[in-house]
Amino acid sequence: MASQTGGEEPAAQGVAVGALPARVGRVSVSGVSRIRAGFLAAVMAPTLGATTVQQAADAARDACGRLAALGMARQGRVELRQGAGDTIDVHVACADGGRVAVRTGVDVGGDEGTASVAARMNNVWGGGEYAEAHYARGTQTAAAFRTVLGAPVGGDPARRVELTAQQSTCDARAWGSHDDVRRSVGAAFRRSAGAVADEVAYAVAWREVAGVGARASPELRRLAGHSVKAGVTAARTYDSRDSPTVPTAGTLARASLEAAGLGGSTRLARALVEVQASRRVGASCVVAAGLQAGAVWSPGAVPLADRFFVGGAHSVRGFAFRGIGPRDGADALGGDVFYAAGLSVLSPPLPRLPALRAHLWANAGQCALLLAAPGPRADAARFLRSPSASVGVGLVYAHSLVRAELSWCLPLAATPTDQLRPGLQLGLGLQFL
Template sequence: MAASEAGFDGPSARGIFGDAFRAAQGDRGATTQVIDVSQQALCLNQFHISGISRIRRGFLATLLERLFEAKTVEQAVLESREAAGKLQALGIAKHVVVELDRAEEGREGVDVHFRCEDGSRYVIKTGVDVGDNEGTASVAGRLNNIWGGGESLEAIYSRGSKTQAAFQGTLLVPVDADPQKHVELRATQVALDARPYSAHDDVRRAVSSAFRAVDAAGRSHGLRYLAEWRELCNLGSAASPTLRADAGHTLKSSVEYTFVFDDRDSATVPTSGSIVRATAEVAGLLGGDVRFAKARAEMQTNQRLGKSEWIVSTGAQGGLLWSFDGPRGRSPLADRFFLGGQTTVRGFEHRGIGPHDHNDSVGGDVFYAAGVSLLTPLPYVRTTALKGHLWANAGQLGLLDDRGLLREPKNGPGGGPPGEIRRFFMRPSVAVGFGLVYRHSIVRAELSCCLPLVAATSDRPKAGLQFGLGVQFL
């Protein structure tokens, strides 16, 4: 590493590496002199920081621990940049300039000075979010660096087309002065209108605590404890017997682990990369009214065809919910999976695949879905944000009780659970179609012409035009 590459300039660099500069100046015949000082021995004498109104001493000691262990110039530069980057990532500083200079007369080593621009203490913003066939408007306020260690407290209130009202308060506390590791405390209350897909309202009040971390390979890990009070209420006059049987209050106490790896170049319309997301949840071990194990996994890959603008995307999802209340125990409706709609299996109504009781979608305990898409450039269209879209989707959703895959054997061969499970996997609901995809910076919009090819008697196929907004699509 040359002196200029190390980020030093002017008197500060000359003060630290005076002998090297004087040696270079002694060769008057040279017009250009490159000095590699990356491995020159160095010890840190003092650290100074200015421009920040609030920073905790213990947090600062943790942040600078590796910087004070630096033995060479290269190590000091890298650790200084790392520490400065963490200050900015945690919102403690908006901008940091790092300076290294020789220690005062009579002292050995160098001094490091961080000259910072103080971070914002609070933020208030409004926004519009879309996803899962719903649009919401929200107002949010956030307090930053509450106790001088990068902590933040955020409150969000939102309303939407299905969300009658929702409030969320979140406290984030960094661990080891690392923005990639934090403890999260959260409280939420949300009231959802499930109509017209199911004639009821869903009210949820929850508190949770979690630890989340991102490792060196970019993989995210999260471990969460959740206590949630759910109420299925305000049933319509035409509510089905299933809804009436599940109406009322339930208390869930669960532990959940989440894994995510995402190296896509875009979260909305990626052209390369893949994502893998998996969640495992166990409820009832620490109390509560419901007892089950639940797992869900999804993956997506995206590949450009050669150097063209043609992009192939493939995706698959699957999930299993197993009640601990006996082999034929019925799972709570509030925890089941739902399938169908523009963001999952296109060509069907939202929540239109799987079991229904009268007009109510009642969800399922096991599901799978797969899809393949081809994004194409459009003639006479200069922007790459708008593309053509050819797709094929398939999926199925079922219950694991005496009404579903574990129903009593029928008369004749092929009945009972083995036959039902075989049919479940061999006869998915299928749709194909074509349309347009528009990539916005925060959302993906699709307009598709859908043709359902295979549908079960309980499904709600939807042929013709279908419009979707969201971030995650199959």
Template sequence: MDPQAGSSIFDDEDERSPFSSPQTPDPFPRIVREAPLPTDGEPVGLSTQEILDWQAQQRQARLQGEYQRSARLLNDIVYDNLQTNLPLASLRVLNTRQTRSTFLSSLLTPLLTARQPASEDPTLGSLLELTQEVKQALVPFGLFKRIDVRLEQAQSLLAREGAVDVVVDVEEAGRVTLKSGTEFGQAEGSAYITGDVRNVFGGAETLSVSSSVGTKTRSAFEASLKTPLFASPLQSLVLSVFSLDRDNTSYASHWEGLQGGKLTWEKRNFFGGHSITYEATQRTLQNLLPNASLSVREAARPGPSLKSSLMYAYASDTRDKTFLGTTGRLFKASQEIAGLGGSAFFLKSTTETTFSRAIGTEGLFASFSARAGAVLPMFKDRPVHLADRLLAGGPTGVRGFKMNGMGPRDGEDSLGGDLMYSIGVSLFSPLPIKPEWPFKLHAFANAGKLTSLGATPKESISPLFATAPSVSAGVGLVYDFSPVRIEANFTLPLVGSRKEGLSKGFSLGMGMDFL
């Protein structure tokens, strides 16, 4: 092509720019005109709104791509500098109007010390791990709705060059909560109202006050103050006072009034939960029915009984579900000694265990449960008070017998016992037509025995094992209605005494602990 001819830079007339003329060079070279335009790839045949939506999607996709590229770049920069040493100037917690600085210091200082060796400055990687540890340390106390932990340039004028601060920016949670509801346990239903005040003194303390009315415990009141020990969520101290009136007329022709207080130390670790409790309680057997037995009347005649006791309890639960676990085991044990003052003198020990195992792959699983207990008087002339004796029987224990109806009796009154054991085997299956429902078919067999102490150890143990235990079996439907388990069963007592209050037929059980 002859450049003197004054033609376009295009060789073909059809490719001539609309801005060009035979006399004027094209002001937009091909390389500029072929750059991507916002409308590149725009679909045709769409309405205006559909085109706008498509363009918005394209912008969002481009922004997402830019964000991902920036994130990868930042990640590469951080990764390349993980071993870089950074002087740590301070750890600052922002927006803590209700939480004491001394509490936060005792909680976070050990983390800071562990990440700041005396010989050299911590690395960037170590400081990033510290930010995660700080957040994990604060979360279990439930004091904050939001916790953001980040690294910032040190604010102090005395800080070394390049030093950083660990900044904890929090938003504190509300302090007061009120809730009401219903709960079920040990074949009893109740309605309650509870008020909690968190962070009472700025150190994650919780003040709780509750009041309830129920089918057995006609009225109850409790106030407790719980505080963590050594700034640890795994260790606490609980001080509580309580008062309640319990209706025991269904099995022992009296009401029981309790007033007292207790101090409990609690600790959780890898092996389970431990607690040590000192309790001082006054018990009164009152409102005796006209047909109350002589034994109940004799127990009530001395008036209020004061129990001053020390108890240790341990619990470990590895089940995959609280009520209908298909694997794992539950183990609970407690030992109590009464006689640290007061009028009750005894030793009591109880144990409970449950094993669960899946059977095949069709949703079948089985559980085996066992309970045992013993209460021994410390002095022969001071028998164990009626309120401290062991009880057995009912829809949450040995099914097929009335609530607390097993063991020694005087007329129509169950007196409880001193030695007890019970075992249960259960088989669970999903509903054939609705296996995903929280209902399970249930087949079970229970056995147990509750006896009194004899004059000698041999006379005490022999009745427990020399004669056949009370036995029952049945089928039913189980519903996991967390936080309680509900059973509707048809039970048939197989071995037992009429005096123990046999309960043949349909029964409903609601509670948290089932045999």
């Protein structure tokens, strides 16, 4: 009925249901076959603390995401029901996550191809724990085995602790007359928040330069044998790249510090930094720059397993794998300091071949033994001012799992001990300079 005063009727007032006060009386989860009461309480604690309907729904959806990230559940659905008195009940209905997963793959990187098989068991004891086993064999890796036992902290998949044990045997005769044998056990805490990831780890490693060949150099024979390292490593990574293989925007910054000497025969301090940045130019061209640098110091000789090596399709292109830096005869000895820098320009995707781009690049780097036996100032100046360098052109294939490069390389500057690889060079992997 119209108002007799001729005025307009008041508009209907909507009710913001999400903002209504609410007290959660009970939470429950269905569809998960194994879940401990204490773990469920930790995951659902934010839901029980909600004071509005919207907060309760958001917290329950976050709990669904945690269960999915831990492999415990999938297809989560949140249901809000009227509870006793003025409370609401929250129910999370989902399907059981996969318990066991097995995968096989072929990895290419570090100048070798590797075939691997891995098995993972999720939710081992009903608290999001996981156990993994990896086995690999390759063109240089005779055998590599790794086991991991991990668990989330407080039900949060972004914070976890891991125990690891691994062993590998690598045929290093492509760059040195020996085999590289490594065994280690360790524990680590990892945390991630957005683009930032932190890690603190303690590990005990037994390394061996074994199977020294008849043509081994005197210096390699001096470095042969066993070394035991026990130490702590702290690392932080910032990664805002839009792709881990061929980024077109974003930045990667990583830094790690290691201190060894908490047991074992090895005493050293080791620092490593890496920075990469990619920016679009124009419609779809990309300019990328990268820098890597590191230093390791020890009161005695730095073990071969802890030294830095430079050169190869993933490092300074146009040189052999581990082909830059100190050598004794045919044996690469590595260095206690190094740097490597790269600048590249990627063309727009090629017509009818959107995964391919043309690539123009320039690389430079150097590796030396300066800290263990400091030489004259001229040695440090030459290390900084006279890098080995190369330029080239080629094609880059972008895939979500791997990056492939075929480059024509032209070395421009080299030291007498460097091993050059001019002409075509193929690189496959994830990490490139």
